[in-house]
Amino acid sequence: TVDNVPNCNCSCSSGTCQCIDCQVDSDCQANETCQQNKCVSNVTLVLFQNATRYSDGTSASSCKEYLDGKAGYPKATQNGAYWITANGKTFRSQCRINIDGGGWTLILKVDGSKSTFQYNKPIWTDGKTLNPTSFSLNLEEAKNDAFMHVSFKEVMVYFRDLPTYSSYGKVTFGLTASSMHSVISTNNYKAFDTPVGRSGWFGALNILKGVTASLQANCNREGINVRPNTSTEGVRIGIVGNEQNDCSTPDSYIGVGGTQNESNTEPTAGNLSKYGSSNGDQKTATFAFVYIR
Incomplete structure (x- = not known):
């Protein structure tokens, strides 16, 4: 070992030792060769x-x-x-x-x-x-x-x-x-x-050109498949709002996969708001890219 480092591939010169990746190719993983005591990938x-x-x-x-x-x-x-x-x-x-x-x-x-x-x-x-x-x-x-x-x-x-x-x-x-x-x-x-x-959903839309985000004041449920009532509005990925102090009948959303419950003019990505929403009625369609990591 070097300085109590276990599993150290040790190289010593002039009385000084240090840990190195390798001395020969067999010290490296498959698809690697040993070059100047470092394992270098052969794959590009x-x-x-x-x-x-x-x-x-x-x-x-x-x-x-x-x-x-x-x-x-x-x-x-x-x-x-x-x-x-x-x-x-x-x-x-x-x-x-x-x-x-x-x-x-x-x-x-x-x-x-x-x-x-x-x-x-x-x-x-x-x-x-x-x-x-x-x-x-x-x-x-x-x-x-x-x-x-x-x-x-x-x-x-x-x-x-x-x-x-x-x-x-x-x-x-x-x-x-x-x-x-x-x-x-x-x-x-x-x-x-x-x-x-x-506030996070509002911020994502308010930065867009010509967009003012709007939601009803209550509920604010967010997640996947957010549709508490199959006869009202919902969204596959996003947040919904309601004017009543519950989540029973939401009429507004921000996100991706909107319901278009009342007409096909409602956005499938973006913001739908009505019935007393914070910044009035909105039908704001956006283009959405969804990534995972």
Whole structure:
């Protein structure tokens, strides 16, 4: 040992000893060689069919694994499209590697002015993809395989204003699941592990160009499948409000997967408010990107 450090690969020179990674290749992990007493990966990150993967043909299980790296493999440093292999499925998704702490995997792109991701649509529960090759940050709606197959502990929702797409706001919250599909497909309410809070949702929208967020004063229930009453408003990922001092009949929401309970002009991503909401009636559609980590 060196200075009582166990399992030290020791190198000594002129009476001074230090711990080193390796002396020979066999001291290193598979896919590594020993170079100047350091284990160096032989594998690189390469582009394949418009997305990045490892040069040995394999891929990480999430964007977080690309960021953190694993034994014998390099760490990713750039945002972009990456190949992911999770739960026996290999697919492409967008990774935010060096923004917002990095390691975020894109699972959904939702245009709040359209009804594609309306609360009751099968897209939330059917286990099928939508435009799975649309893994860039364009305005094409998409649901990729990461929604069904990648586990996570955190969720981040980015809101972009429509129609100019010139400003954005975000919320981040804790939620642990084997996949987003495993949580949403139950149709049961699930609270976030760490809540955003009413002010957090307001802040994410108020920063958008031309947007003033609004909710009724009471209830303020947030989470997944937030619809206390099937005949009133709700949202798949977000927060709801009510004018009565309970959560029985909410009429307002901020989030993704809105109900469009009264008309298809209500946003499926963004903010719906009515019946005495804090900043009046609003029907604010946004474009939403949902990430997990």
